[in-house]
Amino acid sequence: LAEGLLSASRAAEVRRHLAECELCAEVRDSLEEIRGLLGTLPDPEPMPEGIAARIDAALAAEARADADADEPADATRAAAV
Secondary structure, three states: OOOOOOHHHHHHHHHHHHHHHHHHHHHHHHHHHHHHHHOOOOOOOOOOOOOHHHHHHHHHHHHHHHHHHOOOOOHHHHHOO
16 A cells, blocks of 8 residues: 555445554554664665675575485485486
8 A cells, every 4th residue: 555556446445444444554553663763773784795706606505405315215215317
């Protein structure tokens, strides 16, 4: 709703719900307050050169290790024969 991503009909539906549901309205108010506070923070420092590629490589290696650990031992032996 805050981002303007909902269709007009869905936004109206959400607004009606917020008008009737005190709990959801309180949550929305809290989120709007947090959003306002975050908007006052300075922009984050840019990542050091190459760090994104190192993170991607580490995640890929971890995914491969997880996939290898999930493979049954019999399948590994059969593939080696």
